[in-house]
Amino acid sequence: MRFRLTGDQEALRAGMRELLGRRFDGAALRAAAGAPGRLDRGLWRELGAAGFFALRLPEADGGVGLGLPEAVLVFEEAGRALLPGPLAATHLAAADVPGAATGETVVARVDGGLVEWLAEADEVTGDASGAVPVRSVDPLTPLHRVPGPVPGPAPRPVPGPADPVAVLLTAAEQLGTATRACELAVQHARTRVQFGQPIGAFQAVKHLCAEMLVRAETARAAVYAAAVTSAPADIAAARLLADEAAVRGTRDCLQVHGGMGFTWESEVHLHLKRAWVRAQRAGSNAEGEEMLAAELLG
Amino acid sequence: MDLSYTPEEEEFRARLREWLAKVLPGLPPKPDPEDWPGRRAYDLGWQRTLYDAGYADVHWGASPTTRLIFLEETEKAGAPYVGANFVGLLHAGPTIATEGTEEQRARWLAPILRGDEVWCQGFSEPDAGSDLAALRTRAWRDGDHYVVSGSKIWTSHAEVADWCELLVRTDPAAPRHRGITWLAMPMDAPGVTVRPLRTLAGSAEFAEVFLDEVRVPVANRVGAENDGWRVTMVTLSFERGTAFVGEVVACRRVLGDLARVAHRNGAWDDPELRRRLGRLNAEFRALWRLTQWNVSEAEGRGVPGVGGSVFKLRYSHARQELYDAAAAVLGPDALDLDRPWVLDRLSSLSYTIAAGTSQIQRNIVAERILGLPKGR
Ligand SMILES: Cc1cc2nc3c(=O)[nH]c(=O)nc-3n(C[C@H](O)[C@H](O)[C@H](O)COP(=O)(O)OP(=O)(O)OC[C@H]3O[C@@H](n4cnc5c(N)ncnc54)[C@H](O)[C@@H]3O)c2cc1C
Numbered sequence: 001m002r003f004r005l006t007g008d009q010e011a012l013r014a015g016m017r018e019l020l021g022r023r024f025d026g027a028a029l030r031a032a033a034g035a036p037g038r039l040d041r042g043l044w045r046e047l048g049a050a051g052f053f054a055l056r057l058p059e060a061d062g063g064v065g066l067g068l069p070e071a072v073l074v075f076e077e078a079g080r081a082l083l084p085g086p087l088a089a090t091h092l093a094a095a096d097v098p099g100a101a102t103g104e105t106v107v108a109r110v111d112g113g114l115v116e117w118l119a120e121a122d123e124v125t126g127d128a129s130g131a132v133p134v135r136s137v138d139p140l141t142p143l144h145r146v147p148g149p150v151p152g153p154a155p156r157p158v159p160g161p162a163d164p165v166a167v168l169l170t171a172a173e174q175l176g177t178a179t180r181a182c183e184l185a186v187q188h189a190r191t192r193v194q195f196g197q198p199i200g201a202f203q204a205v206k207h208l209c210a211e212m213l214v215r216a217e218t219a220r221a222a223v224y225a226a227a228v229t230s231a232p233a234d235i236a237a238a239r240l241l242a243d244e245a246a247v248r249g250t251r252d253c254l255q256v257h258g259g260m261g262f263t264w265e266s267e268v269h270l271h272l273k274r275a276w277v278r279a280q281r282a283g284s285n286a287e288g289e290e291m292l293a294a295e296l297l298g
Numbered sequence: 299m300d301l302s303y304t305p306e307e308e309e310f311r312a313r314l315r316e317w318l319a320k321v322l323p324g325l326p327p328k329p330d331p332e333d334w335p336g337r338r339a340y341d342l343g344w345q346r347t348l349y350d351a352g353y354a355d356v357h358w359g360a361s362p363t364t365r366l367i368f369l370e371e372t373e374k375a376g377a378p379y380v381g382a383n384f385v386g387l388l389h390a391g392p393t394i395a396t397e398g399t400e401e402q403r404a405r406w407l408a409p410i411l412r413g414d415e416v417w418c419q420g421f422s423e424p425d426a427g428s429d430l431a432a433l434r435t436r437a438w439r440d441g442d443h444y445v446v447s448g449s450k451i452w453t454s455h456a457e458v459a460d461w462c463e464l465l466v467r468t469d470p471a472a473p474r475h476r477g478i479t480w481l482a483m484p485m486d487a488p489g490v491t492v493r494p495l496r497t498l499a500g501s502a503e504f505a506e507v508f509l510d511e512v513r514v515p516v517a518n519r520v521g522a523e524n525d526g527w528r529v530t531m532v533t534l535s536f537e538r539g540t541a542f543v544g545e546v547v548a549c550r551r552v553l554g555d556l557a558r559v560a561h562r563n564g565a566w567d568d569p570e571l572r573r574r575l576g577r578l579n580a581e582f583r584a585l586w587r588l589t590q591w592n593v594s595e596a597e598g599r600g601v602p603g604v605g606g607s608v609f610k611l612r613y614s615h616a617r618q619e620l621y622d623a624a625a626a627v628l629g630p631d632a633l634d635l636d637r638p639w640v641l642d643r644l645s646s647l648s649y650t651i652a653a654g655t656s657q658i659q660r661n662i663v664a665e666r667i668l669g670l671p672k673g674r
Contacts, residue, residue, distance in 0.1 A: 001363050003587075201672065211660065236580065290569075290576060
C-alpha cells in the first residue's frame, strides 16, 4: 500500500498551482470579483491546453489519459485558487460536447434547481428552459434558477441521484478551499498583533486553526481515497467531510480575521461564499447521509 | 496514490487469517473485568500465542503496512486486544529498542515479546499531567543505585505490572526538561505501594503509585542521566503512531451493529437519527483512510509523523459521538449498565483526556504543524 502522491502526481499538482499562480493571482481574483459574470475565455483556453478538461479522456481521443485521482488534485488546486467558472460541468462534458475538452466551449450544467454560469456558457447539460437569473450571493458565480418538475405535455424529468464524479470533483474543490482557508487564517494569526503578541499565540485562535487543519486533513484522506476506489459510499463520505471542512473552515477563517474578515476587500468572504455555492451542488448532504446510513445495513 | 497491497502483504494477510481461524476457537474464556490476575494471565497468554506463531514483534519489527494489516485482521477476527501488554509493546519496548543498550534490550525485550512480563507507565503525577515536565518524583544517586521518592497517578495496569517505565527528577536545579531521567523500576521493589483508583466506569483500571525510597539500579537507566525527556519523546511518538488501528476497525463494526439494532427497534424511522448514523459512517470511513495515509507516510519516512495528533484529535471525538449515537438508539436502555455499549460509552469519555488531552493536541497541531507562536 502506498497511499501517498506519486512523483507524477506531485508534479501535476505543482504545475497546476504554478499556472494558476501566474494566471489567476490575488489581483486577478479581486478584479474578477469587481466585474461579476464575466468569464476569462483566454484563461479557459489555457486550462484546456493544460489538459484540465481533457484530463480523464483517453489519449487516443486527444485526452491526457489520467484518472480520478489526478482530476481530484487539479480540482483541489482550482478550489484553492478560487478559480471561477463551470469547471466541473465543462470537465464532465469533455467527451460529449465538441470544444469542451480544449476549453473552446464553456459548458454549464443544470444541477438541482440551479445553473452556474448559464449566460456565459456555449452549451448546457440538462434542461435549462425557463431559467431565471438569481442575484447570486457569490460575486464570482452567476446563478440561474430553473423551475422544478411541472406537469404538462413535456414534463421536466425529476432529477435522479447526482453523478458521483460531479460529487467528487465538488468535494475536491471544497478541499482546496478548506486548505486555503486554514493557510489564510494561519498567515493572519502569525502577523496580526494585539495585546503585544501575534494573535496566533492566543489559544482560542490557535485552537480554531488547529481544528481547521484537522477537518481539512481528514477530508483530504477521504477525498483522495474516494478518487482511488470511486466507490459510491467513499465518494458520499468524502463529500460530507469536504463540505464541512470548507464551510466551517471559511467561517473560522473569517473569525480569525476580525473586522477585516467582514470587509468586501478581503478575499475571505469570497472563499466562504463559494463554499456555500458548492455545498448546494450535486446532491445534498441529507442525500449523502441517507445513502451512507443505508449502506450500514449492507 | 495506491490503496492496494503488495502480493507479499496479501500473503501475510491470508496466512494470518488462516492462523487466526485455527487458533481463536481454542482460546480460554475471557476473564471477568474485575479479575486482575485472570486478566493478566489471559493477556500474557495471548501474547505467548502470538510469539509461538512468529507474530510477537509485529509492533516493532514489521513495516507499518504489515502492522496495519495485523491490527486490522486480528480485530476483525475478534482476537484479544493488547490489554496489559500495551505499555510493554507500544511504549516501554519501543523506547528500550531504540534507546537501550545491548544488555538492556536483551534483558527486557524478550520477556515482553514472549508474554512473560507486564509493564506500566509512571509518567503522570498529581501535579504534573498535561505539564509533564513539572514532574517532581525525586531520584538521588546512592552508589550504583538511584533512591526514588514521590508519587505517580493514573498508572494503568499498575496492579499487575512487573515493571514501570518511570520518569524521575534527577537534577532539580536544571531547567525543567533537562533534569529528568528514564528508569525501569521493578514493581515488586520495597517501597512501592499501589493504591487502585476506581474509574467512572466502576472498575479499577488505573492506580496511584507511591514511591518511598525505592532503590533502582543505575543499570536500569535508559539513556543518559537527565536525558529522560528526549527518551520520553521517543515513546510518545510511538504512542501517536498506529495505536488506534484496531479501534477504528472496531468502531466501524459497532456502527454497523448499531444500525441493525436501530432498524429492529424502530429508531431507524427517525430521519435525524438515520442521518446521524450516516454521518458517522462517513466519519469512520475517513478515519480509516487517514490511518492508511499516516501509515503510508510512516512507511515513506521511517517514523510516525505529526499526523498522529491530527488523527487522535478527530478520532477521540468521533468515538464519543459514536457512543452518544448508541445512546440515542438505545433510548432508556442507555441507562442500563448491563446493556451493550453503555460501559463503552463511559470508557469513551477518557479518550479526549488520556495520552494528551484534546486541548494539548490542538496546541501541538497549531505550534508544530502550523507554526503558530507559543503563548506567554
Ligand atoms: C484512562 C486513563 C489512563 C491513563 N493512563 C496513564 C498511564 O498509564 N500512565 C500515565 O503516566 N498517565 C496516564 N494517564 C494520565 C493522562 O496522561 C493525563 O490524565 C493527561 O495527560 C492529563 O493530565 P491531568 O489529568 O493532570 O489533567 P490536567 O493537565 O490538569 O488538565 C485539566 C484540563 O486542563 C486542560 N489544560 C491543561 N493544560 C492546558 C494547556 N496548556 N492549554 C489548554 N488546556 C490545558 C486540559 O486539556 C484539561 O481539560 C491516564 C489517563 C486516563 C484518563
